Amino acid sequence: MEFVERYNGSGLLIEVEKILYEFKGVQHIQIFQTKSFGKMLVLDGKIQLTEKDESFYHEMLVHPAMLMHENPEKVLVIGGGDGGAVREVLKHDPKEVVMVEIDENVVKACKEYIGIDRGALEDPRVKVLFEDGLEFVKSCKDKFDVIIVDGTDPNPISQALISSEFYRDCAKICDYFVTQSQSPFAQPDYFKSIYKNARFKNKAVYLGFVPTYPHGLWSYLIASDRREIVLDLNVIKERFENRKIETVYYTPEVHISAFALPRWIVNLIS
Structure with a gap:
């Protein structure tokens, strides 16, 4: 089959x-x-x-933003029902993680049949809410050190998570924001829409390789209205080592190099 x-x-x-x-x-x-x-x-x-390459994606989605923050204690994950993003977030030993997932059945199925969260969703520091991410952020009074958006390809369910309204509301409640931003090669229109709609004061695209995603090349967008997007290898290495993070794909060197964009991608977002 x-x-x-x-x-x-x-x-x-x-x-x-x-x-x-x-x-x-x-x-x-x-x-x-x-x-x-x-x-x-x-x-x-x-x-x-x-299972073979999910760590390639989840590590690159989570660790760049988490390591840019000096002390990420409170983290919000939008989507991410498989639990992989929360698993990686917990490697930084935060005090609180809130995951907002619209589809409870995804969480139940992934726990029973895949289990890549490795118990992360049962961790006492993790609160799982089954509701719409757009509405949660719009009415949220809390502040987060990092917001991570682990959404699906834009569809009727997730389309709101690439809207300028959603990004604006996220910017108000976090230091750093990061989202997957599709394949700039196979899905350039989605990629450009995400970049355009994310009207943060500071933002940057970075890349990673995920073999089972469209044509393997994947992109991410990190942004902030409060912080600079600082790329200092020595600082990232020190935080990575101090937090004793174990990874399959991510390294501090990969982190820095991921922000070096090919000319054709620069042209897409210019």
């Missing part, structure tokens, strides 16, 4: 051994056992993660 994700006249084919779980609710959730990539989560036909 084969699973194919298609995008713009191309696609990725993955050999599947069996379907472990399927449910249609807020989203169409599928969990597969694949031949080469371990378990795989698919939402509305789009690959969200495979």
